[in-house]
Amino acid sequence: VARGVTAPDLVGRHVVVSAGGTREPLDPVRFLGNRSSGKQGYALARTAIARGARVTLIEANTGLPDPAGADVVHVGTAVDLREAVTKAAEDADCVVMAAAVADFRPANRVGGKIKKTDAEPEPIALAKNPDILAEISGDRARAGQVVVGFAAETDDVLANGRAKLARKGCDLLVVNRVGEELTFGTDVNEAVILAADGTETPVPHGPKEDLAEVVWDLVVSRFG
Ligand code: CTP
Numbered sequence: 402v403a404r405g406v407t408a409p410d411l412v413g414r415h416v417v418v419s420a421g422g423t424r425e426p427l428d429p430v431r432f433l434g435n436r437s438s439g440k441q442g443y444a445l446a447r448t449a450i451a452r453g454a455r456v457t458l459i460e461a462n463t464g465l466p467d468p469a470g471a472d473v474v475h476v477g478t479a480v481d482l483r484e485a486v487t488k489a490a491e492d493a494d495c496v497v498m499a500a501a502v503a504d505f506r507p508a509n510r511v512g513g514k515i516k517k518t519d520a521e522p523e524p525i526a527l528a529k530n531p532d533i534l535a536e537i538s539g540d541r542a543r544a545g546q547v548v549v550g551f552a553a554e555t556d557d558v559l560a561n562g563r564a565k566l567a568r569k570g571c572d573l574l575v576v577n578r579v580g581e582e583l584t585f586g587t588d589v590n591e592a593v594i595l596a597a598d599g600t601e602t603p604v605p606h607g608p609k610e611d612l613a614e615v616v617w618d619l620v621v622s623r624f625g
């Protein structure tokens with residue numbers, strides 16, 4: 402799909418996109434977070450609006466301005482994100498989990514700021530966060546709802562992606578190669594989109610908007 406050329410093929414559809422990265426508080430001033438900028442999720446939201454969709458954008462810690470025309474819900478933690486996505490998914494035709502969700506959160510959130518003392522620091526105990534993508538995929542709020550995940554992989558990118566697609570039970574998994582210099586915070590992306598039906602769609606290195614358009618093409622082709 403060429404940039405700027407958009408088909409109104411999402412008219413009448415409600416799509417939910419999560420974007421950004423969750424932050425899991427340790428105390429009132431500190432958190433465990435990740436490097437997700439939210440740019441890919443925002444590109445998905447903007448392109449879906451341009452193609453006529455009603456868009457609910459669930460935003461976590463991006464600092465980006467709300468895209469015009471989207472219903473935006475701001476969240477902080479993975480647990481907040483789960484609540485917002487689950488609610489918005491109730492009447493959604495498609496859910497795209499572009500957000501980087503923290504796998505773990507500090508098991509104990511301290512009410513006051515943790516102070517350093519002369520003693521060695523305590524280790525941080527962690528608890529598992531819910532896997533929102535697996536939950537949404539396994540318990541579709543609507544028949545025919547299309548669920549899309551993103552996977553950031555560093556080593557065995559495709560093999561990890563295929564295993565992840567099967568594990569999550571989503572319809573499409575956008576697999577990105579990441580590293581400190583790649584993807585995070587940039588305006589470009591390179592990916593392979595793996596589908597549950599076994600097809601693979603490589604997307605060449607290019608603007609996050611272009612990848613978003615290919616994602617919507619594949620989603621539209623899965624609507625019955
Ligand atoms: N995801 C989610 N809930 C989580 C973790 C991840 O919904 N608790 C979603 C992400 O939004 C993304 C997809 O799952 O769409 C894949 O995330 P990723 O971190 O790559 O997968 P994990 O299963 O957490 O595997 P890994 O051990 O590689 O982190």
Ligand code: CA
Pocket residue numbers: 502503504
């Ligand atoms: Ca993870």
